[in-house]
Amino acid sequence: MKDPVPSVSAAQRLSLSRSPGHWTGRFTAMACPCEILIEAAQETLAARILETAAECAWRIEKKFSRYRRESVVQRINESAGQPIEVDDETANLLDFAATLTRLSERRFDITTGVLRKAWTFDGSDRVPSQDQLDALLKCVGWHKVLWRRPTLVLQPGMQIDFGGIGKEYAVDEAARLVEDLAPGLSCLINFGGDVAVRNPRRDGAPWRVGVEAADNAGAAVRLVHLQRGALATSGDSRRFVLREGRRYSHILDARTGWPVSDAPRSVTVAADTCTQAGTLTTLATLHGAKAEAFLKKSGAQYWLH
């Protein structure tokens, strides 16, 4: 959901292989490598689990990617002020996003996407002018949107995207579908580093999840043992702006139109669901230098780099 997908045919490849003690399934969705680990099971079941998870990821990508023609998001973004009626799933995501905006005291907002016209996060020191930002900020703010479930009216020029929610939601959805298919079986769903496990493994061993933290000063990879629950990681090791010695993350503060500065380069949170974990990483990052204080207060288990 972050970047355009190169081609559909390349993305729709599945691979399933036997690893010691489990199956490993791989595919690409939402511009990232996805991986399904399945504890000992029949090969046919493992293959069906992999297919189910991949189809779920591709469906959500197709439906909510702002880059996909005919996605719900494109339809909304091209509505030019006209009311749009959305289905239940989209409505649930919009409600969830509205709650995040409220919980984050308007730091988070799904309408900040238009600001990306001004910001390029390539490690350079290029920043847009304040005039440019002020003009774009006129099209930012959930409070400017008319949302009466199931009808949404954006102001002309406004856009939404589900970055920061969509991938984590897809992980939880896939975990739910896999659970329906094989109740009680332990499967690890990993979409580009966002991870969920519904059931502990029968052998009692935890899934070992490597948490990446590529950083100039010496890469560190943490290893987290996950019995059940979810992990989400947000990081800006490659996407950032450096200006006057300060590092600005690619996450934009909807109140100012500026990227968050001095946030930890990488935040990993463990929570019951991937959506909760992902939300906490996003909200923490939006608190910049106070990210850790925010996470402490939340009581969640976290790792910073």
Add this chain to the structure above:
Amino acid sequence: MSDKENLNAALAAATCALLGATNTAPVQASEADRWSFDTALLYYGESDDRVKDTSAAISATRDFSDERKLGLTLTADTLTGASASGAIAQDGPQTFTSPSGRAVYSTAAGEVPLDDTFKDTRFALNASWTQPLARLYTVSAGLGFSTEYDYTHIGANLLLARDFNKRNTTLSAGVSWSQDGIDPVGGAPLPLSQMLDVGNGANKAGSESKDVLDLLVGLTQVLDRTTILRLNYSFSDSSGYLNDPYKILSVVDPLTGDTIVRVPASGLQGPTGVYRFESRPDARAKHSLYAEVKHAFGAPVLTTAYRFMSDDWGIDSHTAEVKLRWPIGAASYIEPQLRYYAQTEADFYRVSLANGEPLPQYASADFRLGNFDAVTAGLKFGRSTSSGSEWSARLEYYQQSGDAPRDQIIGNQARRELYPDLKAVIAQFSYRFRL
């Protein structure tokens, strides 16, 4: 209801609305216990076939939960080559009894005498344990042991640190103690006794020992987002046998400055001049002050450091160091560094002893106690790999030049080399990985 409960309750409710009622059980995650390893190979080589040292070290650190940490380090090194004995160059060749007392070695005319019987292998093992102690306190304790042919060392240390000021300030205090046993090849010579013929051990005693107590207080202060200041004061008190049992002084004619000629007893091999073993005080107190500023200019990091050391032997030293760590791409960096060192000589530093004059209580011609300065220039390159390992290579060039105190130079000594320059190359390769 607290903020935390508000946030979590609101988030849980919103998630439930989005995902539907799920029967997910509470998360169970923990960071895995793990080992990380640092390995290093170091080569130190002095020019003109003087000292060469090759060492290999491996240190393993295991991180436990709650910031507890175990560290183990094993080091092995071998030392070969020749080091200056302290005797001065002569117009003719010179012969010395080797430290073992069982053979002789010679030095050609005009050359600074080097004792080439120098050869040693050392093994060292250190263990440390670090853990938080109440909130804001960290305690770390260590034990060390090393052994080599003529030397054993045991040591223990304890360091306590406390964070203040939202962890922007750290104060630390430490103490370490060590006891070294010295069992010189051929026995420890009586201070200022004369070098004797091969087979005559009348002036050699058995083993000796020394104790060292170090106290340290330190302050680390985050000055702003990009600058860290570190200040350390340390006091070191050594007592016991502080001589180098292999260092000697030439006894010279008070007018010509030439070494007094001596003839070995008939039928025996032995020194061809009069040489006396050095004598140092049996206590030494050192004070040192260290200041370091680290500043990040965006990604590059500049470190500047200065150390001042002063001891009651009369040695004052200054060390200034600057290094700049410059990132290249996302995974590599290059770090040029430059260090300057200068020290004054010890009060009892003597180029030679004048024949016929009363012997001083203390005297040493060890160049390391003399007046010298040294420059080290180096370059380090480091790279981290996608798997989280990191390797680095460092190359340094060291150049030292010293001089003998002018008022001690007698007669012919003025036209001879009394304090030869020293050049050395240091190469290091290190690799860090995790399991």
